[in-house]
Amino acid sequence: MIFTRDHKQLLPYVTGDITDDWTDIVAAYADAGADAVEVGLPFSDPTLDGPTIQEASFVALSRGATADAIISDVAGAPVPLVASTYYQLVAYAGPERFCARLSRSGFRGLIVPDLPLEESAHLEAVAADAGVDLVLLAAPVTPAARLAEIARRSRGFIYAVSLMGTTGERDTLAPGAAALARALSTRTDLPVLLGFGIATPEQAVDAARGADGIVVGAALMRRVLDGVQPAAVGAFVASLRRALDSGVAADGEVPRDRR
Amino acid sequence: MRFGDHGGRYVPEPLIPACEAVAEAFADAWADPGFRAELDTLLRQHAGRPTTLTPAANLSADLGLRVTLKREDLAHTGSHKINNVLGQALLARRMGKPRIIAETGAGQHGVATATAAALLGLDATVFMGQKDVERQSLNVFRMRLLGAEVVPVHAGSRTLKDATSEAMRHWVAHTEDTYYCVGSVIGPHPYPTMVREFQSVIGIEARGQGGIPDYVVACVGGGSNAAGTFSAFLDTDATLIGVEADGGAALTKGAPGVLHGFRGYILQDAHGQVVEAHSISAGLDYPGTGPEHGHWRDSGRARYVSVTDDEVLAATTHLARTEGILPALESAHAIAWVMRAARTGELPRGASVLITLSGRGDKDVPTLMGAHQ
Ligand SMILES: Cc1ncc(COP(=O)(O)O)c(C=O)c1O
Numbered sequence: 001m002i003f004t005r006d007h008k009q010l011l012p013y014v015t016g017d018i019t020d021d022w023t024d025i026v027a028a029y030a031d032a033g034a035d036a037v038e039v040g041l042p043f044s045d046p047t048l049d050g051p052t053i054q055e056a057s058f059v060a061l062s063r064g065a066t067a068d069a070i071i072s073d074v075a076g077a078p079v080p081l082v083a084s085t086y087y088q089l090v091a092y093a094g095p096e097r098f099c100a101r102l103s104r105s106g107f108r109g110l111i112v113p114d115l116p117l118e119e120s121a122h123l124e125a126v127a128a129d130a131g132v133d134l135v136l137l138a139a140p141v142t143p144a145a146r147l148a149e150i151a152r153r154s155r156g157f158i159y160a161v162s163l164m165g166t167t168g169e170r171d172t173l174a175p176g177a178a179a180l181a182r183a184l185s186t187r188t189d190l191p192v193l194l195g196f197g198i199a200t201p202e203q204a205v206d207a208a209r210g211a212d213g214i215v216v217g218a219a220l221m222r223r224v225l226d227g228v229q230p231a232a233v234g235a236f237v238a239s240l241r242r243a244l245d246s247g248v249a250a251d252g253e254v255p256r257d258r259r
Numbered sequence: 260m261r262f263g264d265h266g267g268r269y270v271p272e273p274l275i276p277a278c279e280a281v282a283e284a285f286a287d288a289w290a291d292p293g294f295r296a297e298l299d300t301l302l303r304q305h306a307g308r309p310t311t312l313t314p315a316a317n318l319s320a321d322l323g324l325r326v327t328l329k330r331e332d333l334a335h336t337g338s339h340k341i342n343n344v345l346g347q348a349l350l351a352r353r354m355g356k357p358r359i360i361a362e363t364g365a366g367q368h369g370v371a372t373a374t375a376a377a378l379l380g381l382d383a384t385v386f387m388g389q390k391d392v393e394r395q396s397l398n399v400f401r402m403r404l405l406g407a408e409v410v411p412v413h414a415g416s417r418t419l420k421d422a423t424s425e426a427m428r429h430w431v432a433h434t435e436d437t438y439y440c441v442g443s444v445i446g447p448h449p450y451p452t453m454v455r456e457f458q459s460v461i462g463i464e465a466r467g468q469g470g471i472p473d474y475v476v477a478c479v480g481g482g483s484n485a486a487g488t489f490s491a492f493l494d495t496d497a498t499l500i501g502v503e504a505d506g507g508a509a510l511t512k513g514a515p516g517v518l519h520g521f522r523g524y525i526l527q528d529a530h531g532q533v534v535e536a537h538s539i540s541a542g543l544d545y546p547g548t549g550p551e552h553g554h555w556r557d558s559g560r561a562r563y564v565s566v567t568d569d570e571v572l573a574a575t576t577h578l579a580r581t582e583g584i585l586p587a588l589e590s591a592h593a594i595a596w597v598m599r600a601a602r603t604g605e606l607p608r609g610a611s612v613l614i615t616l617s618g619r620g621d622k623d624v625p626t627l628m629g630a631h632q
Pocket residue numbers: 338339364365366367368442443444478479480481482483484485541542543587589590617618619
């Protein structure tokens with residue numbers, strides 16, 4: 001198991017190779033109390049990502065980022081790792097080779113947002129053989145029977161997409177998020193993590209009321225793109241950690257100008 | 260859902276119900292004589308179908324072939340794109356969606372979408388790469404005149420590939436009231452099948468008008484005019500040739516991959532990233548090709564070739580001067596290959612060749628002016 005259910009889980013995201021010192025960001029997340037870290041393998045055409053993660057992907061690719069290098073650069077990280085990428089990069093490497101590489105570098109999970117149930121059977125089997133959990137997504141519009149099927153076939157956890165839209169910060173938690181998390185929780189013993197749009201400690205607390213944990217991505221990558229250093233990005237993750245643990249969004253984030 | 264190894268539905272979970280709804284609605288509509296009759300009427304009364312089949316006497320004499328041109332350039336709005344759009348706009352209305360969105364490269368699909376939306380009382384938003392907004396400014400203005408909103412896309416290569424990604428992103432957030440009108444035989448199931456069916460009118464008419472030729476030739480961007488033409492000749496001995504742009508030749512230079520919801524031949528780099536296509540014709544500047552073309556390529560039922568920008572420019576002028584027809588730069592790819600193949604002898608003397616002339620060249624006049632300076 002990547003996650004437990006004894007406390008609210010925190011899965012912060014980083015686009016692999018977004019900066020020279022990107023592995024320091026992973027380390028900072030670990031220091032800040034992340035339960036695991038989601039490492040994005042940037043793809044040229046991220047159709048489920050909003051402007052921030054599109055830009056993060058573009059920046060990383062412009063720096064010459066490759067999936068292979070990212071996967072090996074982060075081997076031995078002091079925190080469980082979950083890779084996320086679009087299916088093209090998995091298909092290109094070949095699912096067997098891709099999962100073997102992940103497994104060698106200590107990755108425990110894999111998220112492929114554009115691989116729905118209809119297409120995922122092969123990768124589910126290959127990932128399982130490699131000891132990598134293939135995490136499936138569920139959405140607010142997913143019908144009940146399909147939620148049950150996702151709950152049955154997902155491994156590691158279930159990624160509940162909180163809203164109908166792309167990744168990116170939102171002002172408030174989407175209204176359907178809690179209902180989706182609840183609908184999933186009644187169908188599975190796997191942890192249910194809510195993601196998409198969660199950008200503040202307040203929203204983290206809100207989201208975690210109905211779910212086992214949260215995924216935070218664009219709010220972090222926006223800071224990195226703005227030039228915020230790994231330690232300060234880590235401090236923001238620590239504020240999310242405290243909010244999740246206490247159930248109140250007590251203290252704010254480190255001001256953006258303190259770099 | 261599949262064409263051999265190709266096709267499928269590689270979309271995120273939030274889009275699955277929307278894709279399923281389109282698939283069900285299309286299956287239902289296509290089996291409904293009332294829907295077919297309404298579409299036929301629109302194609303006749305609004306789009307000007309059937310388009311004529313022109314024996315290209317001068318070009319034929321020149322090349323030593325018997326060339327006929329299926330004149331999609333004469334369809335309303337200037338290209339074959341209207342065939343597909345009228346079908347999908349009717350479907351959108353049948354599904355109760357008040358709004359349609361589309362991606363466009365050359366702007367022809369965008370103009371067709373804006374046109375159908377105006378006709379059927381739907382709102383339309385068209386996504387277009389910033390680079391294409393600049394080089395196809397005439398079509399941008401046409402779309403706005405027709406009442407559509409045009410959204411320039413600044414991401415990535417700022418061409419058709421990025422416009423398509425942006426349309427998909429927009430759709431995820433608006434599935435409730437919005438129908439995504441895909442412009443070619445690409446995208447998740449059922450789009451490749453549905454768009455081929457809506458474009459099959461090209462091939463069905465051409466076969467009725469001219470019989471079965473030795474060769475059937477069409478340009479391939481995403482592959483809709485080619486698929487619509489080929490589909491009526493699959494059961495014949497005709498040799499089917501798809502002509503790609505040299506800088507966007509996914510079927511000849513690409514490899515199987517997954518992009519925009521389907522598995523098909525895609526241009527990609529040594530790390531699996533999708534590569535930008537480069538062509539003088541915006542409509543062929545797409546790094547992927549429809550999954551059914553991938554299947555026809557693998558099975559050998561169709562052959563795919565590519566021509567250079569220079570050959571295309573020469574073919575454009577040649578057709579204009581021999582036949583008095585200014586083709587779209589996209590369509591000129593098909594002409595260019597036939598000219599080359601006549602010269603090299605790959606097309607035997609006297610062979611009958613049906614070329615789908617997918618669109619007219621008015622939109623390309625600024626590009627041609629630039630190229631001829
Ligand atoms: C005139 C014309 N022909 C061909 C194409 C390419 O599309 P397809 O390959 O789907 O026919 C376009 C696309 O914009 C076009 O405008």
